[in-house]
Amino acid sequence: MPIFKTERVPNVYVVEYTEEYAKNVLGVTDEEMSKYGLPMALKYEGCDVLIPVPSSRSTKSSMKKLVKEKAGDSPDKSKSELAEDVSTELASNYFK
Numbered sequence: 001m002p003i004f005k006t007e008r009v010p011n012v013y014v015v016e017y018t019e020e021y022a023k024n025v026l027g028v029t030d031e032e033m034s035k036y037g038l039p040m041a042l043k044y045e046g047c048d049v050l051i052p053v054p055s056s057r058s059t060k061s062s063m064k065k066l067v068k069e070k071a072g073d074s075p076d077k078s079k080s081e082l083a084e085d086v087s088t089e090l091a092s093n094y095f096k
Contacts, residue, residue, distance in 0.1 A: 003084055011045035014053065 022028040041050035070082045
């Protein structure tokens with residue numbers, strides 16, 4: 001059973017924080033910006049709150065760590081199954 005479907009939504013945008021804001025307010029260093037790029041967020045039309053979105057590099061790195069931790073609890077599961085477990089846990093915690 002798939003855990004998600006890809007859908008284009010016209011009222012959701014991926015926005016990029018400005019370099020000045022990233023440095024002065026968010027505390028992102030030049031080294032982090034060169035490694036990961038400028039921070040991004042989701043912006044829903046009609047909503048002023050931005051939802052931060054981690055870069056793909058930092059997400060991959062974090063996911064590898066989380067999957068490795070889960071592997072200790074469930075050594076019989078594949079990486080794909082462990083990644084699905086981590087994704088389900090993250091979504092459950094976020095949407096509660």
